Amino acid sequence: MVSKQQRFAPSRSTSEPGRAHTGRDRRLPAIASAGLAVLLVGACSGNGSSDDSRGGKSVGEAPARPEISVNLQGQGAAPGKPVSVKLASGELKDVKVTTGKGAVLDGAVSNDGRTWTSRRAAAPGTAYTVRATTADGGSAQAAFATAAAEKVNKLELSPGKGTTVGIAQPVSIVFDNPVKNRAAVERALKVTTSNKTVGSWGWMEHYDGRTRIDWRPKEYWPTGTKVRLQAELNGIDSGAAGGWFVRDYDMAFTIGTSQVVKVDLGTKKLTLQRDGKVVRSIPVSAGTPGGKKRSWGGTSVLMAKEGTINMNSETVGLGDAYNKMVDYSMRLTWSGMYAHAAPWNSAYFGNANRSSGCIGMSTSNASWLYSQVRAGDPFEISGPGHKGDPAPGNGFGEWNLSWQEWQTKSALS
Numbered sequence: 001m002v003s004k005q006q007r008f009a010p011s012r013s014t015s016e017p018g019r020a021h022t023g024r025d026r027r028l029p030a031i032a033s034a035g036l037a038v039l040l041v042g043a044c045s046g047n048g049s050s051d052d053s054r055g056g057k058s059v060g061e062a063p064a065r066p067e068i069s070v071n072l073q074g075q076g077a078a079p080g081k082p083v084s085v086k087l088a089s090g091e092l093k094d095v096k097v098t099t100g101k102g103a104v105l106d107g108a109v110s111n112d113g114r115t116w117t118s119r120r121a122a123a124p125g126t127a128y129t130v131r132a133t134t135a136d137g138g139s140a141q142a143a144f145a146t147a148a149a150e151k152v153n154k155l156e157l158s159p160g161k162g163t164t165v166g167i168a169q170p171v172s173i174v175f176d177n178p179v180k181n182r183a184a185v186e187r188a189l190k191v192t193t194s195n196k197t198v199g200s201w202g203w204m205e206h207y208d209g210r211t212r213i214d215w216r217p218k219e220y221w222p223t224g225t226k227v228r229l230q231a232e233l234n235g236i237d238s239g240a241a242g243g244w245f246v247r248d249y250d251m252a253f254t255i256g257t258s259q260v261v262k263v264d265l266g267t268k269k270l271t272l273q274r275d276g277k278v279v280r281s282i283p284v285s286a287g288t289p290g291g292k293k294r295s296w297g298g299t300s301v302l303m304a305k306e307g308t309i310n311m312n313s314e315t316v317g318l319g320d321a322y323n324k325m326v327d328y329s330m331r332l333t334w335s336g337m338y339a340h341a342a343p344w345n346s347a348y349f350g351n352a353n354r355s356s357g358c359i360g361m362s363t364s365n366a367s368w369l370y371s372q373v374r375a376g377d378p379f380e381i382s383g384p385g386h387k388g389d390p391a392p393g394n395g396f397g398e399w400n401l402s403w404q405e406w407q408t409k410s411a412l413s
Contacts, residue, residue: 066090066138070130072122072146079124079146079244080237083107085116091135092116100127123235124149124244151243153177157229159375161251167222167258168301169376170396171215171229179211180239182411188233191215194226202409204392207334216398216406220378223275225255256374261302261339263359265295265383268350270339270359272372279372282365283350285342287357289385292317295357297386300332301396302377305370311338313356322356328366332359332379333395339379341366353385 067088072081083105085095091113097105105128107118113135122128125148133139158172159165171191179185186201199217206212215229229252233245262271263284271281287295306329313322316336327341342360349362359379361369378399389400398406407413 066132066134066140068130068132068140068142070142070144072128072144075145076147077122077144079126079149079235080121082121083118083128083130085130085132087114087132087134090138093133093135095133096131098129098131100129120232121235122146124246149244149246151177151241152246153179153238153243155249157249157251159253162253164254164256164374166302166374166376166378167220167255167260168299168378168396168399169221169253169255170217170301170398171227172396173213173231174206175211175238175242177211177238177242178240179213179242181237181242182213184236185233185238185245186213186411188231188236189213189215190230190232192228192230194224195222197221197225197227200407200410201412202392202398202406203411204398204409206393207391207395212393214392214396214398218403220258220260221255223255223258226252227255228252256376259373259377261369261373261377261379263379263381263383265297265353265381265385267383268348268353270361270369272369280368282361282369284359284361285345285348285351285355286353286359286381287337287386288354293356294385294387295353295355295359295381296333296335296337296388296390297381297383298389298397299399300337300379300381300390301399302373302375302379303331303333303395304375305330305373306338311336316357327363328370330370330373331395333390333397335390335394337390339366339369 069086069088071084072078083097085092092109092115095107095109095116097107097118105118105120105122107116109116116132124146127145128143130142130144131139132141154176156174159169173189182203189201191199197217199215201213201215203211203213229249231249234248236245238245258275260273262273263286264271265286268284268286269281270284272279287293308325308327309329311322311324311326311329313319326338329338329340331338337357337359339359339361341363342355342358343363345355345360346362348354349360390397392398392401
């Protein structure tokens with residue numbers, strides 16, 4: 001009868017009396033019930049002593065063959081669990097668990113030397129080889145493979161790898177499928193910075209309804225900060241309807257010059273500040289007060305410089321108010337607020353807010369601003385007549401929450 005955790009302890013081979021030892025390896029028969037191939041190899045002591053203080057072995061006698069058991073077995077083992085290797089007797093020296101592609105599951109031996117446990121879980125659809133060595137020189141090997149994932153969860157990362165961004169740019173992850181096991185996923189995400197910037201993760205609903213998590217600093221990033229995200233997600237289950245993660249992610253980016261764009265709806269002016277000093281102020285016309293055409297207030301973050309694009313009012317719930325090509329478009333929210341050239345509104349620049357929600361300016365001023373800003377720069381919009389702050393998932397609206405409010409959005413808070 002075979003126990004739940006198969007143990008592998010083949011009998012020792014010895015030389016027959018009167019015959020020279022050939023020195024060739026002897027291979028064990030396959031253990032069909034376990035679905036595992038196991039190879040145990042003993043090393044000779046060869047220290048010239050007549051007695052081994054650890055085991056009392058005579059000179060030339062091979063160490064005892066170790067008997068190990070592995071919690072995951074066969075060709076369809078359940079993923080998502082750490083690999084555990086137990087030694088029946090003696091003390092483990094080291095265990096290496098590797099995939100067919102050469103990746104390594106690191107882990108640690110318990111204080112009593114009898115058990116090794118991997119730090120991370122076994123990933124779905126992966127073949128693993130286990131090699132264990134003992135303190136007295138014995139070794140054992142086993143193999144298993146995990147079942148493939150029925151559903152895979154993928155994600156989108158922002159900002160792009162290797163980019164330089166503005167001081168308000170968060171690390172943002174949007175998942176293809178729902179994430180129910182949020183604490184487990186958040187523990188697998190690590191942000192490191194060159195200057196130990198303080199920040200926190202926060203979960204939210206993305207503008208299109210998908211699950212999203214952002215890492216936002218307590219305050220705007222210091223210029224020159226080097227940021228790295230390591231997402232060790234391979235082998236984590238998203239939870240109901242979410243599927244498995246089947247890979248890790250690693251990306252880095254840099255924080256550029258400190259720039260803030262301030263828009264005053266009262267004076268109808270836009271001011272670019274760099275390193276705390278005013279670079280230039282230009283007249284603008286923002287969203288029409290009252291009704292659906294108001295601009296958002298609070299802080300939005302420049303998501304992308306999109307250039308010349310088609311803007312259609314029907315896509316943002318404003319009927320057939322407009323449908324035109326617009327130059328120097330700078331996206332601020334997913335709901336459709338931009339800063340852009342609006343020469344058709346020239347009579348209102350600096351005088352009245354009469355746009356359909358965007359921050360409009362002359363073509364020459366829009367060209368200049370477009371050349372100065374970068375993705376991640378904050379647009380701080382103040383003054384009367386706006387429609388409130390955008391939600392965290394509408395662009396990068398998390399800057400409208402206090403630090404205390406933001407921290408409560410972590411699954412680990």
